[in-house]
Amino acid sequence: MPHRLHLFLVLSLLLTSSCQQAPREYKQTLLVFGTLVKITLREVDPALAQKYIAQIRKDLNFMHKAWHPWKPGPMGRTNALLATGGWFSANPSVLPVIKRGIELARITNNLFNPAIGKLIGLWGFHQDDAPKGPPPAKKAIDQLLARHPRMSDIEIDGLRMRSHNPAVQLDFGAMAKGLAVDRVIHYLRSQGVRNAIINAGGDLKVIGSHGDRPWRIGIRHPREKGKVLAALDAYDGDSVFTSGDYERYYIYKGRRYHHIIDPRTGYPANQSTSATVILKDAATADAAATALFVAGPSGWQVIARKMHLRYVMLVDKNGRIIMTPAMAKRITLIDTDRKPIIIQP
Known part of the structure; x- marks a missing residue:
């Protein structure tokens, strides 16, 4: 009898162990915003994980196109209209980004300055591949600096906006990735995801934990x-x-x-x-x-x-x-x- 009881306990432990599945982890890598975005979801059903990834891919591609500073799209059109100095109706996909940029430029003493898109373009970084040089002429740099483009040059009135400085050209390369990551994390939380990490080229945000750590x-x-x-x-x-x-x-x-x-x-x-x-x-x-x-x-x-x-x-x-x-x-x-x-x- 003791032998049978011992055998029963061993079999019970083996069955219990086999029923305990390792935490499900789903990983996907997307190429967007000029970098690799690595998404890790834990303890999510694979079918649901695929659904979430599909929506994230769609959202990130939309944000990338809408906020791109030099390719055709809402931000490119906004830059063209800002250069005129006249009032225009702001595109709803870029207006929240611009408002956020104005506030962040203010609290960073303009060291974060998305209004210097023309300067970034002058250096050759308005292209997918890094430039090879030479650097721009000092005279050209000084001419742009003398015009002092800043986010505070932009005036917003409801859904309308204009720039008081035609030198303003928006480039949110130093903020767009972070804003996109925030929106992805918000979406995942809304779907009940409790443990995840979004890693966009080494910049990241997390939900929950990685198991017990x-x-x-x-x-x-x-x-x-x-x-x-x-x-x-x-x-x-x-x-x-x-x-x-x-x-x-x-x-x-x-x-x-x-x-x-x-x-x-x-x-x-x-x-x-x-x-x-x-x-x-x-x-x-x-x-x-x-x-x-x-x-x-x-x-x-x-x-x-x-x-x-x-x-x-x-x-x-x-x-x-x-x-x-x-x-x-x-x-x-x-x-x-x-x-x-x-x-x-």
């Missing part, structure tokens, strides 16, 4: 390709965004020219190699990372204080790693002998 995130090394500089745990609702000079750039006569233009000088910002921020709102995190990168080691604290940023890490042009105390508690540096400089904003 937080989502583990790696931050790219700005100078050593393929290496991770640091890792951190991301919790429900966290957005982790990094601006770096390693994504779109070209080398001309031994000098690196990248796509993050300092609106104050008209040239690529040259004091940082990457800036990482953690916030709940992905669009704000996207713009904040750009502003911190442009501000550099001498000015990032002003931006961090104004935006109430707790979690900031900046790598300067000399490889120094600067971070806030709150970030230092959450982040683990990997494969580096450098000790971080910890500074309050």
